[in-house]
Amino acid sequence: MNAKIRRTSVSVVRNTLLTLYALFALFPIFWMVLITFKSDSEMYTTTFLFHPTLHNYKEVLLRTDYFQAFLDNIIVSSGAVLVSVLVGVPAAYALARYKFKGKEDLAFTILSFKFAPEILVILPLFMVYQALGIYDTYFGLIWVYQLITMPLLIWVVRGYFEDINVEIEQAAQLDGYPWHSVFLKILLPLIKPGLVAAGLLAFIFAWNSFTFPLLLSGFRIETVTVASLKYIASDTVHYGQMAVAATVAALPEVILALLIQKHLVRGLSFGAVKG
């Protein structure tokens, strides 16, 4: 009897604590989406019950250049991931399969890019970009985003290559397949789920990047993370529109994240934790 009471009370405490954390983690998102439908006049007077309107969405998406920022964000983020996949996947393969001098040093150098303070990279880069004429261009942003997307892709994809038994490769080679068809027809299909997940996570990281687009672009090209700042700074505050800006910037990421749940831990830890 006593043990049963104890077990029940433990599970009650457990679920209460988890519920509290869930509220903390999820309520802000729920509330943000909720007030996107609230008009400015009802913002001060109502809490949960009000007359929903799409006015805020119309204002932000049709009357400002926020939609353009959304497109810009898609262009630079997917461009960055594309470049990283094209050059990073072969590099990951080399790190996984070949034994060569300085291998681990190279791998750690690539990883260290992730930990370099962004602001330290930006200060000198700002001058270089001005001099080269790539400041505020898609090219410039896609290039600097490599510091975000490349280490992630190389480290995670390297792990997926290492998971494949090398005998599969050797058997194919013995059968007379040239190296490129071994790579394209046998290896790539095997790592595809992991590669897609790593690519999507890299896309999310690039999408969320703030310091790079803030300081290396901002006039012709603007990402949503930078464009959303205007809603904080403006004097006449339209809270509903601020919420729309945040929602439009956040929701694509949340949806993408749901697609890659299984691979998420592995990606987030750069392959260190094989979740």
Added chain:
Amino acid sequence: MQAGLINSDTNFSKKPFLVKARPYLIMTPALLITIGILYPFFTAIFYSLTNYSFRATTFRFVGLKNWTQMFMEPEFWHAILVTGKYALATTGSEMLLGLGIALLLSKESKFTRLLRVLLIFPLMIAPVIATIIWQLMTNNSVGILEKFLNLFGVYNFPWASSAKTALLTATLIDVWVYAPFVILLILAGLQSLPKSPFEAAKIDGGSAWFTFRTLTLPMLKPFMYIALIFRLMASLQEFAIIFALTKGGPGNTLMNLSITGYTTGFAYLKFGESLPYVLTLWLIIYLISRKLVAKWLLVQKTAGGN
């Protein structure tokens, strides 16, 4: 070293140059792209010895002046303090909360399975956007937290606008975004633990606390180190949350090294003077990360039982 590496190192004389060079050739594009972007990093050291300014067209060599000036600046020591306080407050809370929630979530039930999916939402949201969400939440005229605190008789809680509560507010946002990161990593660790030592401990009648301290925690250590490394390195250089929240204010309350470097370089346009700040930050991060990575490799070995 795993078995079955393609060995391009042995049989040197027999292999043609192109075969030996193949891994390097494959890696060259990736390295060129990333090193191209890091070249400015090396010039940063040079420019930190000049009086380069975005306002003037010429600059000259000033030796260590920027560095000595920085060390005499009270703002610098203040920035070091803020950097440390912010990193400690955020990483500390995230590790504790992360461990606690991960332990609670490790029990299988419908609720915990659902929660494991939902809690990744905040983590995927850009820190700047998260800051906007929390500015809406903590806004004193329309924010829901104000209405909530009113129920307890607290009115106009100052949040980010007061020097006393600004760090707390920034920490809250940081924890909201990144605690799920720590939870996910530790949870993955918990789920990978072998069953048999725990069954043995149960048979031996060890208390829950004893099992946790002597079995669970040591085996979780590698996972906790990974989480700690990632979070500490990022929180030491946090820019987005603080910038979007107060730009370092009120006054200089939240001016960490990143924000001070940015302000000196881009707001005051004193480029040469701003570099010692960010180079110092880099040095701190570099030294700490080396120590922690070495420690991680060590605990990984111990936990693996080798």
